[in-house]
Amino acid sequence: MKQSVNRLKPFFENIHFEKEDNTMVINFGPQHPSSHGQMRLILELQGEEIVKARPDVGYLHRGMEKMGENMIYNEFLPTTDRMDYIAAASNNYGYAHAVEKLLGIEVPRRAEIIRTMLIELNRIIAHLFWLATHALDVGAMSVFLYTFREREFAMDLIEDYCGARLTHSTIRIGGVPLDLPDGWCEDLEKFLKILDVEVDKYEGLLTQNRIWRMRLENVGTISPEMAKSWACSGVTLRGSGIKWDLRREMPYGLYPELEFDVPVASTGDSYGRYLCYMQEMRECAKILRQLIPMYHESESQLMAHAPEYISASKEDIMTQNYSLMQHFVLVTQGMRPPKGEVYVATESPKGELGFMIVSDGSPYAYKMKLRAPSFWHTGIFEDLLPGHQLADVVTIIGSLNEVFGEIDR
Template sequence: MQQSVNRLKPFFENINFEREDNTMMVNFGPQHPSAHGQMRLMLELKGEEIVKATPGVGYLHRGMEKMGENMIYNEFLPTTDRMDYIASTSNNYGFALAVEKLLGIEAPRRAEIIRTMLLEINRLMSHLFWLATHALDVGAMSVFLYAFREREYAMDLIEDYCGARLTHSAVRIGGVPLDLPEGWCEDLEKFCGILETEVEKYEGLLTENRIWRMRLENVGVIDEKMAKDWACSGIVLRASGVKWDLRREMPYGIYPELDFDVPVASTGDCYGRYKCHMQEMRECTKILRQLIPMYKESESQLMAHAPEYISAPKEEVMTQNYSLMQHFVLVTQGMRPPKGEIYVATESPKGELGYMIVSDGSPYAYKMKLRAPSFWHTGLLEDMLPGHQLADVVAIIGNLNVVFGEIDR
């Protein structure tokens, strides 16, 4: 043993552990559990204070955009689940809506209502997951257990509809594959009542908790200029005083008919973003309650009628020869959208999720670009972290609500 140490002495003597400027470099991730994914943060520290932060991405090697250019449109839709896998329906919907705009078709009203129900349930699932993991990062164990309990109820609703709990693929280009099962709306109404009560309890545990406030107030401050410079969106932007929600500013689907508020904060810190998340959960239940009577009054059509792009209903495929042939061609060869270019943005739980598709008239996208909100919010760490303590890094990353499935595309 001593001989081994002696042999290594010359090696260690040549390493300069102390930098001339009295700072040191620390790698945070890419395997750190509080990095919320495969992120490597290169932190330059002076004592416990962060002097410089350099976020590094690229450790997943997913190639999602290139996959979208090598799959027919319907084939790529389930793959979008794997981007923000905490809110997969928002990815499905954004892609389906972009392709529909490219094709020049619209989903039937009942399909849009069902889609919006799934989107808002998915938003609640994402926010509950954010609250649970963020609280756990900061040290609040009880809230983690409670929030995951309610999230399970939301996942039960999704499972009752499509059979899946995490990656749903519950949306189709042109509509939805299934109608709501019997008694589903009553279960949704019950869930909304439970969640509204539980959100009050979450806030009772956290909002005035002095440790929680010490860890979040005046930490990770993003002023309005910084938020705009870094192309922030979603709650990260709204907590900095900018009232911008694509469901209101660039409305799509059934949202123009719905009455809901857009929560805004002015502090721009972690605490302001926490308050916006909590209020947005209440607004989700408000939206879901409005959708239930709208669904009951709507007609039963679930898919758009566009034989050139969309298969006929299953009953026709099984009984009519022409519908069967058309279905076979669409499944094996894919639809052929007209030549053109489209960009469609939707308000995902984390911010602006956009799909840009360039079509050359073939069954494959000539070019596909995905605009994921977490990518920009990760880059923001470069400007936001310097001046904070090392312990604040965990709180800030968790508070920004980033998911690396949509960052490393």
Template sequence: MQQQVGNRLKPFFENINFEREDNTMVVNFGPQHPSAHGQMRLILELQGEEVVKARPDVGYLHRGMEKMAENMIYNEFLPTTDRMDYIASTSNNYGFALAVEKLLDIQVPRRAEIIRTMLLELNRIISHLFWLATHALDVGAMSVFLYTFREREFAMDLMEDYCGARLTHSAVRIGGVPLDLPSSWCEDLQKYLKILEVEVDKYEGLLTENRIWRMRLENVGIITPELAKSWGVSGVALRGSGIKWDLRREMPYGIYPELDFDIPVATTGDSYGRYKCYMQEIRESIKILRQLVPMYKSSQSELMAHAPEYISAPKEQIMTQNYSLMQHFVLVTQGMRPPKGEIYVATESPKGELGFMIVSDGSPYAYKLKLRAPSFFHTGLLEDLLPGHQLADVVTLIGNLNVVFGEIDR
């Protein structure tokens, strides 16, 4: 019996060369690897420990979100945007809402814009803290992971106080915001910012001059300005290469033109330079949030744009006025009908340029919706970035580029 089994299997092994004269091998990094930050299959050709070729293979998490958007009325799709970059869901909500508002040509009330910007910058802090925690853990720094998640939980408490959710917020509406801030929310925010400012200094005290941290990040993953431009890199990955480009400044939207904040830039182009940009961006978000508190307190009380053709009336009117009730019923069951046209709106999400292109044919459904996700371009960059690095640096670079596959396999 053993001889029969051996004879049957023998042809399968005859063409396999177990003795190789070189050290070249092909390995699959993912899609189940915990440091792949999602369902990415990275095909690596190795010469010993050195990466010779790299090919990112995406599509294992494909959910057809763009096609879903074309089969949902506009308000129905907004909560689905939470599930793209689920670490910074408010930035997705805002980007989609802003694109639809540009298509409708409606103006959002100032108080709503202030609340939106507060949520956006708070969500930026949440996203950057999550990035630092997971990146440090990938490299081997366990303590930083615990400390940053602690401050992230406090920030998520503030989000929960506002909208009732911690991860997928749906805190923005087309035309404004659904709720005003709770009575003590601004005071709680200021207390949190005071704590966070001290803790960020502690994070840098643990990492910035840490010998192992610098050995793992310095001169690793150098993105030249030419390489960044050729791959459409944006966000911190672009600013870490010395290119001062932030859509909040270069293509301003909302109330960002009224705010005083700096754009952190590094000239080294390596992982260490990008790390320093992320840390400084947290401080700039703290600065922005502190400016927004007095702006909020001096603003009027309107939270939604007045556009009966597209936006439901306030709940008080819906419950007391027959016309508002009928109009609300039509908008909920049939959806709004935007004018025919095509629009592309880009915003500065925590990971880079997040853009929504909408083509409208005048129906309640988008004829075409296309999403420009920063993580998609940064994943493609790995093809040119990884060769020449050691296998251990692959984990460092994937974490340092801050990719989330929810917005890649969309």
């Protein structure tokens, strides 16, 4: 018996029933509901405090950039809907705007007005979705139900325009496919009146709510220096006190003609970002109200006139032989842009969305790179999460408003 114990003694000496420290490594996601099923955070904990964090992405691995290089230019446009699928029109616009710059064509004014209406309405939809899911993650159930109600009304307007609700491909290279249906602007005005009242109600539920403030204030604080070093954009950057909005700083489309404010918060925490999002919804409504009279005053042309790149109208295709042949070539073989390279950035609901396209003169992009804001905002977790409690992780993820469809690589 004594010999058996002596023989096993080295084995027992290597077993530690109590560690000297209380460090534990856990996986937050991809199964966790608040990680959206597509992100894994490897967290090192000291008790309940995070001491180290490493984000791991790649669970939605479609190769979006390579898909863009293996489709003709028009063929890739509906695929952009699947990036930030909460704000499909913003992706359509960013891509179409980049290709139009490559082609050197100008979009008709009415088409630009309709585009701006769609992307600002989509911005409201995206912000309502963010508020609903963020509040639900933190524990506020009622807000989720109210915001989804208004989101449905906004999606009804999108559906009235194009027949789709989520991935709607409402924008084309060179313009838009459809004019607004009769009564659409009147329905938009009714929705904006409802939205004004309801946004005040959301704030009444949350802004001074003691539990909401305890969960968000001084949580996930991003300093201006950290925001710039991680290339943050959108509300994530403006919530840290840096007033940078591409619609103002690098104007495009109709934005130089429109009056709107750029909300900024100085605190840099989750609560400051929340206040920015709430005010941005009001600014979107202000923009949409200015666009309605501009639409009524504009001419009816919806697509740019560039036969070598853009198909003629459906009426011409059905009645003119040359337009039919030209359309056939563009659909089957694709346009051939001039050789060159462009990078175009637009202000999506989540930040700077950029498309870099390198053309070699063929119907396919020689090289395409996407600058998606959620991809950059995921990297900041490495610096942002240490020092916070485990319970704060859900709050911080929600406040950064990430959609993992555009993180896909």
